[in-house]
Every structure is written in structure tokens, then in C-alpha cells.
Amino acid sequence: MSAFPRCLPLAVVGLLAVLAPAIAGDLTVTIRQGPVYPGDVVRVTVRAPEDAGSIVATWQEREVPLARQSDGTWDGLIGIDIADEGGSRSVQVKALHTNGSATAATLEFVVDHRTLRTRRIRVNPRFVTPPASALARIKEESERLSALFNTTSPGRHWAPDAVRPVEGVAVSGFGVRTIMNGQPGGPHNGLDLAAPTGTPIYAPAAGVVVYARDLYYTGNTVIVDHGQGLYSTMAHMSAMDVREGDAVLKSTLLGKVGATGRVTGPHLHWGMRLHGARVDPLSLIDALATKSSTR
Numbered sequence: 001m002s003a004f005p006r007c008l009p010l011a012v013v014g015l016l017a018v019l020a021p022a023i024a025g026d027l028t029v030t031i032r033q034g035p036v037y038p039g040d041v042v043r044v045t046v047r048a049p050e051d052a053g054s055i056v057a058t059w060q061e062r063e064v065p066l067a068r069q070s071d072g073t074w075d076g077l078i079g080i081d082i083a084d085e086g087g088s089r090s091v092q093v094k095a096l097h098t099n100g101s102a103t104a105a106t107l108e109f110v111v112d113h114r115t116l117r118t119r120r121i122r123v124n125p126r127f128v129t130p131p132a133s134a135l136a137r138i139k140e141e142s143e144r145l146s147a148l149f150n151t152t153s154p155g156r157h158w159a160p161d162a163v164r165p166v167e168g169v170a171v172s173g174f175g176v177r178t179i180m181n182g183q184p185g186g187p188h189n190g191l192d193l194a195a196p197t198g199t200p201i202y203a204p205a206a207g208v209v210v211y212a213r214d215l216y217y218t219g220n221t222v223i224v225d226h227g228q229g230l231y232s233t234m235a236h237m238s239a240m241d242v243r244e245g246d247a248v249l250k251s252t253l254l255g256k257v258g259a260t261g262r263v264t265g266p267h268l269h270w271g272m273r274l275h276g277a278r279v280d281p282l283s284l285i286d287a288l289a290t291k292s293s294t295r
């Protein structure tokens with residue numbers, strides 16, 4: 001992960017708060033109006049001439065292919081990592097035209113800083129100071145997940161929209177800083193939905209099950225590849241009802257709520273990655289429900 005510059009002075013942030021579309025030649029690039037925060041999923045929309053054959057956005061050194069929509073615009077999703085400290089950002093867009101020419105445009109926008117709330121929880125000490133016998137397993141699982149989340153498959157299974165996997169109460173939001181057994185930890189990289197053990201968990205969007213295993217920290221864990229760099233992680237399940245390689249549709253049963261792994265009680269931890277960035281699952285639902293504005 002690249003280092004992010006510090007926050008811009010307030011005056012500069014204010015100046016840039018009203019987002020203007022980037023217009024270069026025949027390309028117009030927009031994102032939604034309003035503040036952008038760490039953890040947000042942002043839809044990038046491009047208006048391009050009819051002869052555009054392919055359009056790719058570049059976001060923090062990763063290529064994000066855009067797809068042409070029924071209204072003639074092109075769009076794709078980018079993720080602002082939870083650890084982004086805020087500041088000026090840019091997304092580059094390049095179109096290849098059927099006559100062989102290429103055009104490009106760059107949209108500048110600001111990621112606002114957000115102060116994280118703090119929660120204090122108590123868990124089994126083996127999850128705060130793992131025994132030496134568990135260290136090799138933890139390292140292997142961490143490396144495997146990191147490689148997985150940095151893999152991009154070509155499908156676009158997340159379209160057109162996404163739903164909550166469990167009708168539970170959100171008990172711990174995305175980005176809350178956690179103090180575990182008195183020791184400060186990182187920000188909460190998911191959304192906790194409280195529901196009784198055995199409550200069904202459904203796929204928030206279509207995709208392919210790429211992981212269905214018992215992991216040290218997250219217990220019984222199902223990971224769904226929604227395509228184009230987007231992954232859902234469902235953690236702490238009491239039962240897994242899918243296997244690796246299964247194709248799932250939106251609302252397919254994945255498993256049941258449980259309390260396996262590092263938990264204080266039964267709940268679903270729903271994590272989301274987009275091109276490696278840790279993003280807020282609720283922000284994905286919002287981003288898919290809202291088209292970009294060109295106001």
C-alpha cells in the first residue's frame with residue numbers, strides 16, 4: 001500500500017469540495033457529489049464518444065476496467081482504503097477508440113479525514129497474544145488472503161445491486177478502532193450484524209465462492225469473489241452451506257450466523273475488499289443504488 005499524503009489545509013479542502021467533472025477532449029469523468037471518506041466505494045462514470053472500444057481507469061496504480069452501460073455511459077468501482085489519511089487524490093481514465101487513437105482524462109477529488117470512534121471488547125486471550133503453536137498457521141492464512149484479495153477476475157457479478165446478507169442489527173460499524181483486552185488494534189475492517197446463532201446468511205451479490213474454511217481469527221469463513229476485484233468475507237459462521245468453486249446468485253444461502261473465531265458473541269462480520277482496499281460494505285450498497293451526478 002502506497003503512503004498517503006497528509007491532510008490538505010482546510011482552505012484547500014473547502015476549495016475542492018464542489019467537485020467539477022474532469023473534461024479532457026471528448027471524455028467527461030464524474031463521481032457522485034458529496035464528501036468521500038476512507039472506506040467508501042466510489043462509482044466512476046465516463047461519458048465518451050460512440051467509437052470508444054474500451055476504457056480503463058487507473059486508481060492507485062491498479063487498472064480498473066470500465067463497462068459500457070445501457071445509457072451509453074461507462075462505469076466501474078474504486079475503493080478508498082480504510083487507512084487512507086485523507087487528501088487530494090486523482091483517478092486517470094484512458095479510452096481506446098476503434099480507429100486506434102487514445103484519449104485520457106484525470107479527475108481530481110478529495111478524500112476527507114474522518115475521526116474514528118473507539119470500542120473496547122474482551123475476547124479469548126489466544127486471539128490477542130496467539131500461542132507460538134498458532135503463528136505459522138496465522139502467517140499462512142494471512143498470506144493466502146492477501147494474495148487472493150489482490151487477484152482480479154474479469155466478471156462483473158456485483159451488478160446491478162447488492163443486499164445485506166443478514167437482517168441483523170449493526171452492532172459495530174466499519175472503521176471503529178478496537179481496543180481488545182486493553183490493547184489498541186487496527187480499525188474494524190467490516191460491519192458486524194448481530195443475529196442469533198443459526199440465522200441464515202445470504203450472498204449480498206452474485207459471485208463465486210473462493211474460500212470456505214476455518215480460519216484462526218475469523219472462524220468458519222466464506223469468501224465470495226463478486227468479480228472485478230470485489231470480494232465479500234463472511235466470518236464467524238456456525239455452519240458453511242457452500243463449497244469452494246460454487247457459483248452463487250444474489251441471496252443464495254451461504255451459511256449460518258455463529259460465534260467461531262475471535263468474537264464476543266454470535267454475529268456476522270461482513271468484510272469487503274475492492275482491488276485490495278478495505279471498504280465499507282454499506283458503501284457498496286449505496287454506490288450501486290446511486291448513479292453518478294454530473295450536476
Ligand SMILES: [Zn+2]
Nearest residue numbers: 190191192269
Ligand atoms: Zn467485525
